[in-house]
Amino acid sequence: MRRHTVVQLACALALLGALGATASLSGCGGGGVSQAGGSGSGGTSGSGAANTQPGTPASTPAATGPAAKKMLLVELDGVTYNALSAGVAGGSLPNLARLTVAPAYSGGVNGTLSQQPNLDTPGWASILTGTWADRHQINSDAPNQASHSSTVFQLLKTAGFGTMGAAVDSSGLAALLTPDQNAGNLNTLVNCASVDACVTQNSVSMIDNGYSLVVAQYHSAQDAALNAGLSSTNYASTLTQLDSALGTLVAETAKRSNENWLVVVTSSHGLNAAGGTDGLPLPLESTSFIGLNQAPNARLGNTTAPSTMAALYTRASIADVTPTLLAYQSALPAAANYALDGGQLIGATPVSQLIGTTGSDNASLVLTWSAPATGAISVLRNGTLIASLPAGTATYTDNQLGLSATGVYPFNYTVVAGSAPLATITQVVYVQPPPPPPPPPPLATTLTTGLSSYYPFGALPPVDRLNASTMGPWAADADGGSLFADPFGGKGLQIDTHTVDSNGFDGYKLTQTNDVTTHAQFTIGFWFYTSCANLTGNGTPIFSNKNYYSGGNAGIAIGLFPGSSASCNIRFNLGDGSTRNDINSLNVSANRWTYLALAIDTAAKKINAYVFDPVLGEQKVLAQTLSVNIAKLPGLGVFGLNEDGTGHYYMNACNDTPPYTVGKCAATPPDVQAFSDLALWTRVVTETELQSVFGSGQPLSTLTH
Numbered sequence: 001m002r003r004h005t006v007v008q009l010a011c012a013l014a015l016l017g018a019l020g021a022t023a024s025l026s027g028c029g030g031g032g033v034s035q036a037g038g039s040g041s042g043g044t045s046g047s048g049a050a051n052t053q054p055g056t057p058a059s060t061p062a063a064t065g066p067a068a069k070k071m072l073l074v075e076l077d078g079v080t081y082n083a084l085s086a087g088v089a090g091g092s093l094p095n096l097a098r099l100t101v102a103p104a105y106s107g108g109v110n111g112t113l114s115q116q117p118n119l120d121t122p123g124w125a126s127i128l129t130g131t132w133a134d135r136h137q138i139n140s141d142a143p144n145q146a147s148h149s150s151t152v153f154q155l156l157k158t159a160g161f162g163t164m165g166a167a168v169d170s171s172g173l174a175a176l177l178t179p180d181q182n183a184g185n186l187n188t189l190v191n192c193a194s195v196d197a198c199v200t201q202n203s204v205s206m207i208d209n210g211y212s213l214v215v216a217q218y219h220s221a222q223d224a225a226l227n228a229g230l231s232s233t234n235y236a237s238t239l240t241q242l243d244s245a246l247g248t249l250v251a252e253t254a255k256r257s258n259e260n261w262l263v264v265v266t267s268s269h270g271l272n273a274a275g276g277t278d279g280l281p282l283p284l285e286s287t288s289f290i291g292l293n294q295a296p297n298a299r300l301g302n303t304t305a306p307s308t309m310a311a312l313y314t315r316a317s318i319a320d321v322t323p324t325l326l327a328y329q330s331a332l333p334a335a336a337n338y339a340l341d342g343g344q345l346i347g348a349t350p351v352s353q354l355i356g357t358t359g360s361d362n363a364s365l366v367l368t369w370s371a372p373a374t375g376a377i378s379v380l381r382n383g384t385l386i387a388s389l390p391a392g393t394a395t396y397t398d399n400q401l402g403l404s405a406t407g408v409y410p411f412n413y414t415v416v417a418g419s420a421p422l423a424t425i426t427q428v429v430y431v432q433p434p435p436p437p438p439p440p441p442p443l444a445t446t447l448t449t450g451l452s453s454y455y456p457f458g459a460l461p462p463v464d465r466l467n468a469s470t471m472g473p474w475a476a477d478a479d480g481g482s483l484f485a486d487p488f489g490g491k492g493l494q495i496d497t498h499t500v501d502s503n504g505f506d507g508y509k510l511t512q513t514n515d516v517t518t519h520a521q522f523t524i525g526f527w528f529y530t531s532c533a534n535l536t537g538n539g540t541p542i543f544s545n546k547n548y549y550s551g552g553n554a555g556i557a558i559g560l561f562p563g564s565s566a567s568c569n570i571r572f573n574l575g576d577g578s579t580r581n582d583i584n585s586l587n588v589s590a591n592r593w594t595y596l597a598l599a600i601d602t603a604a605k606k607i608n609a610y611v612f613d614p615v616l617g618e619q620k621v622l623a624q625t626l627s628v629n630i631a632k633l634p635g636l637g638v639f640g641l642n643e644d645g646t647g648h649y650y651m652n653a654c655n656d657t658p659p660y661t662v663g664k665c666a667a668t669p670p671d672v673q674a675f676s677d678l679a680l681w682t683r684v685v686t687e688t689e690l691q692s693v694f695g696s697g698q699p700l701s702t703l704t705h
Helices: 004-017 081-090 122-129 152-158 171-182 196-208 218-228 233-254 316-328 688-698
Strands: 033-035 068-074 102-104 162-168 188-191 211-218 260-265 287-292 352-358 365-370 376-379 386-388 397-398 407-417 420-430 450-453 468-472 481-485 491-496 507-513 521-530 541-545 555-559 566-574 580-589 595-601 606-613 617-625 639-641 672-681
Touching: 033 122, 068 122, 068 233, 068 316, 081 102, 081 287, 102 316, 122 152, 122 171, 122 316, 152 162, 152 171, 152 211, 152 316, 162 196, 171 188, 196 211, 196 233, 211 233, 218 233, 233 260, 260 316, 316 617, 352 407, 365 376, 365 407, 365 420, 365 639, 376 397, 386 397, 407 468, 450 507, 521 555, 555 595, 566 595, 566 606, 580 595, 580 606, 580 617, 595 688, 606 688, 617 688
Parallel strands: 068 211, 068 260, 162 188, 162 211, 352 420
Antiparallel strands: 033 188, 102 287, 260 287, 352 365, 365 397, 376 386, 376 407, 407 420, 450 672, 468 507, 481 491, 491 672, 507 639, 521 595, 521 672, 541 555, 541 639, 555 566, 566 580, 595 606, 606 617
16 A cells, blocks of 8 residues: 555645535545536535535534434455454454454356356446346446446435445446446545545545445455465555554444444455456355444354355355345335345345246246245245245245247246345246147058958957957967067067977967968058067068078068167068069167058059158158069968968078077077067058058057957
8 A cells, every 4th residue: 555655645635625625625546526416527516415525524413313324335355255354363453353244255156147257347236236247237347337237326316315425446436336426326426546545535524424325445455465465464464454444434433423324344256366356256256255333134144254156155145235235224125126136134134045947847937045034935026926935935936937939038036035035037948849749640440441360469369350360379389479568558469489399489370261462462561579689681580471591482571680779670572482572671670669561462563561660750662563473472371470481480590400499590599579460451551541550559459349
């Protein structure tokens, strides 16, 4: 502070001159005194206390009636809570020691709309508006910024409060307060341009002249910390001088007869370990303090310095200063109009840690807070009461937001505990859900036409609903069949060819009384499930009436071959002993129910093959030329399931002979497959009909009751 000695002397001389005359006081340190209604720096106009010069003492009012409530706000930028605590404990800060002081956070809450940098201008705005940057819109120390939130001066002026003035060290704060001065909310504004004595002297003058709110802002501690460090003697001596200045101001208030002064002391933000201002959202930078000369409520908390951000957020904040000043004057906005992020630190205790998060449905908001011990809870959204809750309630879900269009929706929520309000802005990023999918197509009723055999399964042994065929294991001593959950909520047939007898029989067989493959047209269709595991290039039979050792053999086969890790290849094969027709381009997803269909028109010489897969969609090959001898299509006259028409595929694949044991032919390992709703038709079932089978998700049994 030595660098200001000459300026301070000039300031003192100017002040002494002002005390004996009515001329305006020039600003100390190169600034100026400006009053509401004046024509510029140092101008005066009007009459009454509102325009009394700060340097001209008014007579102390006689003690008549209740004591007038007045307020002194002292801002000690750069005084860290750790340094303050050490100074109080060491006895070097006796005036601060007379206050109830506790840590308070600055910078809003990380990760929420309220987060702001721990810099001077955003901090000043929060102290003087009771809001964070999502409301006051100041996020830096850039010049020429204006608060978008009402200041404490404007709110008090609206409530009919008396004369208000500010003496500030920082030109940036003076610029921030100029709109309030121009609007008549702030009667006197003195820019002391970094001269502490100017701040003290002008504040004393305003106290002496009957001002009802005096704001004194000092910045020298922050300058000392930056220039010399927090451990320097310069910083320590600056804190001692600031404590003395505080004592001077408080002592001056005590001289006022029949006045009850609320004294609030704070700082705009903390400093980093080096004493600098980096704006980061870290514990040191975010730890400010609040000191009161009157009994605080529970919101102020204890004196222990939090070491984490989570612990710091349980304390008061610098946004609580303005609500505390307003509460002292019974001038808090009504709950319906409350738009302050802070809460009062005297009188009734408000909630704390009010946070809003989007609900899991992306269309609701979940509010949480820490509730005081007493006080019924009221919740308001944008000024409208939406919930009345018992005391101690600490959460509320607002699921009546009425959102219908995609967008970002901010809401101001106010939670009142008893008579103490606190608010926050939170938002929902709402994405309108897509329209519901169209209803599934109905199962085509024409599917009963030409239906020759139909196995709904559901029980063992399988029974043909039309009594036109039989199904069972190839050998009674090799029954690998069991029930398996089907796609309709019932049971399908699972066949495990690990179950094999010594003759090499495994799997199941289907024997028809009127073989559909002898008809001019026929269709085979069924639901199918596979893990796509343990497949080899030899192929694994799914449904076949031929010796599938070779695809050229007479008959029909649907087989399974390796694919990707999530799917495998389905191949449709027809042969007559010398000619073969193959469709190899379709695939099924692993571990998903799919629908397979093969339709043959021997008159038109056409083959249609389909795979309906829930992941891969519909795949098809239509009207492929049928060139094999149609008389050979019946093959061996019986269909194997997870087998071919011999019942020995897994043994034959390696040219093995009985006695056979499971897995003896490693080139074609046994497989586990499941079937549901297997049907045979004596006509070509159309693509539309097959689409209804897959799309409806209904079994044919719903048509065959």
